[in-house]
Amino acid sequence: MSAPLRLVAAMSGGVDSAVAAARAVDAGHDVTGVHLALSRNPRSYRSGARGCCSIEDSSDARRAADVLGIPFWVWDMSEEFADEVVDDFVAEYAAGRTPNPCLRCNEKIKFAAVLDRALALGFDGVVTGHYAQLREGPDGLELHRAVDAGKDQSYVLGVLTAEQLAHSHFPLGGSVKTDVRAEAERRGLQVAHKPDSHDICFVADGDNAGWLADKLGRRPGTIVDEDGTVLREHDGAYAFTIGQRRGLRLGVPADDGKPRFVLDIEPVSGTVTVGPREHLAVGALRAVRPLWCGEPPADELDCTVQLRAHGSEHRARVRPVDGPVDGAVADAVEVDLLDPAEGIAPGQAVVVYDGTRVVGSATITTTESARADRAGTR
Structure with a gap:
């Protein structure tokens, strides 16, 4: 058995991070649970299964830490989160791009700011509930897909460097989600059947377009076909993404009667070009x-x-x-x-x-x- 480590367990308030922390404790490590306060104005309750930054989540994480008998801290990283993730998300959409804030959060918050703080405090690394595996390869530590293909999160961890991976621990990588929930129930963790969080955590109701409209205001433009024919006006190109079909409200059907999809977004003019699926x-x-x-x-x-x-x-x-x-x-x-x-x-x-x-x-x-x-x- 390897020597025990001092580890920070990032506890979101969900079942995965709670079981990951529990497994780190079982492995003999000295574990401290940490909940990241990412929202400047956290909602008391999530909307459906959306979000992961509410007061409810913080309370769930604290209760899980109590069951495990480990210290529990809350780290306020709302300023870093706003600067590195939320502001970046708004700026990318304003520029006509489609960002993934989860990758950005992993890169800049969970495995940069958190890891930096943990190492500065004398910890050896960070434990998370991500579904991915770390393996020793011929040239060093390697990041691999999880056993549970349906839950695999290696994609959103693809931003991690070799140095960050060396201080990371993913205890759930070899498990399937149903087994993780069953284990949580056996351990007496109240989050055993808590729904998974989905969508963007800082857009509590899931209405990305409405949220962006509040941030960016009205920026009128037009929706055109590939020949440049104007089909209608819109209030902001940020409400559209490449490949989008629903919500275009074009009124007049295409000549062939088939659905049209967003093919291109030009942020300066606000022009959104649509066309047939095969042109995507x-x-x-x-x-x-x-x-x-x-x-x-x-x-x-x-x-x-x-x-x-x-x-x-x-x-x-x-x-x-x-x-x-x-x-x-x-x-x-x-x-x-x-x-x-x-x-x-x-x-x-x-x-x-x-x-x-x-x-x-x-x-x-x-x-x-x-x-x-x-x-x-x-």
């Missing part, structure tokens, strides 16, 4: 600010990529490159998708896999259509 197919993309979970690939890599949190894997070839990005020189990757993907937008993350191992991630800046008659980018 992406065959290649470019992404910047790569973060590698170990040594970066030296050459082209035959691999798979995942393009959204619960999306499918796509066979791909990934090439690390250097090149101009937004007027500056920055590291980047170019990705050829052997299996075209739909609804891929700038701002999303591409996470690279070698089998079950996470190689790294990057932020998508441009995509290239898979259509033979349209090799342009968006």
